[in-house]
Amino acid sequence: MFITQAFKVKHDFWRYIIGSLMVLIASIIGQFPLLIAMVWKSLQDGGIGVENITEESMYTMFDSNVFLFLMLLSFAAGFVGLFLAVKYLHKQTMTSIATSRPKLDWKRIWFAFIFWGTLSSGLVLLDYFYLAPENYMYNFELKRFAILVVIAVALIPIQTSLEEYIFRGYLMQGFGTVTKHQHFPFAFIVSTVLIPLIVILNVNYTIDALLNLALIFGAFIFVLLVFQVLKKINFFESKTNDSLRNVCQRNWTPILITSVIFGGLHLANPEVGKLGYFIMIYYIGTGLFWGIMTVMDEGMELALGFHAANNLFTALLVTTDWTAMQTHSILKDIAEPELGMIDLVVPVFIMYPVLLFIFSKKYKWTNWKDKLFGKIEEPPKEDYKIIE
Secondary structure (H helix, E strand, O other): OOHHHHHHOOOOHHHHHHHHHHHHHHHHHHOHHHHHHHHHHHHHOOOOOHHHOOHHHHHHOOOHHHHHHHHHHHHHHHHHHHHHHHHHHOOOOOOOOOEOOOOOOHHHHHHHHHHHHHHHHHHHHHHHHHHOHHHEEEOOOHHHHHHHHHHHHHHHHHHHHHHHHHHHHHHHHHHHHHOOOOOHHHHHHHHHHHHHHHHHHHHHOOOOHHHHHHHHHHHHHHHHHHHHHHHHOOHHHOHHHHHHHHHHOEOHHHHHHHHHHHHHHHHHOHHHHHHOOOHHHHHHHHHHHHHHHHHHHOEOHHHHHHHHHHHHHHHHHEEOOOOOOOOOOOEEEOOOOOOOHHHHHHHHHHHHHHHHHHHHHHHOOOOHHHHHHOEOOOOOHHHOOOOO
16 A cells, blocks of 8 residues: 555654755755845845845746746755655655555556646636636747746656655655554644644734744643643553544545645745635645545556646746746736635535546546545565565
């Protein structure tokens, strides 16, 4: 089974924490070219200082092709960090965090890429030509578009693949193995309560760095005290804790956790500020969609192709002035940004289930209940040799 493959390698959860930090550090290093370019540009424009650059001005400092190229470099660097973590921390292969098959199934990747690329582009063109042509402006410039094609084709699949390798592969397997830990239900419940609370406080109130650090430190001390109290009364050996472990030690747990983290990382996107926090339903729902697809298909090839098509065709076909990825695309959406319930209901609750049904028929998925809600069991050790 895809998730339980991680039991075959070094899967202590501290390794996943360090591995995630390695990816983060590598990504930050990959942002240095953009930071250097921003410093140089600010000096050229009169030395306004990087500290005075706002989120809005950052997107307009450079030509969108230049900015896109510099922004996507961090994902290429992040891939290096992930590779090093997988190979040296876990003694694992990149293939085994991507699929349960002996090697990547490129036919699956290409099928999902072409299928969703064609369908999503068709929906945009239908909107442009027939449903709401007034919402679009023709934006095509051959030279700039040609440069965009080169950058997008070369780097966007790296961006989307890194996100899939991390969330639908590396972390999904990591959280899958840690569900067996005696203290996991406690950590799961505490994280479910405290992390959203801290995020909400940061989003809705002005909290400086020092106060935010104090808030996090205070939460850590509080959790530590609660943990010690529960340990003293032997809660972790109780039937209640065993019941919670039985509920949490299921395939749905890593799918849900990674989907929420994936969606949460989009909070910094400018479209969240424009459309409101209900857009998080779309981001988390999309993560669930790709997570379910990965678990049912025993590998993330379909998610790899789907995600790449989603970002690549969007970058080439339509752009706006208020999204994270602004490009010299063929069309520009000039409609006033708004988010209606129909915009959330249709993709998340109608289109995604229909797409899962289509994929299930093509690839003959069965045993949905066990794959999505079955218990995560470590295979017998005689079935494989744990790498020491």
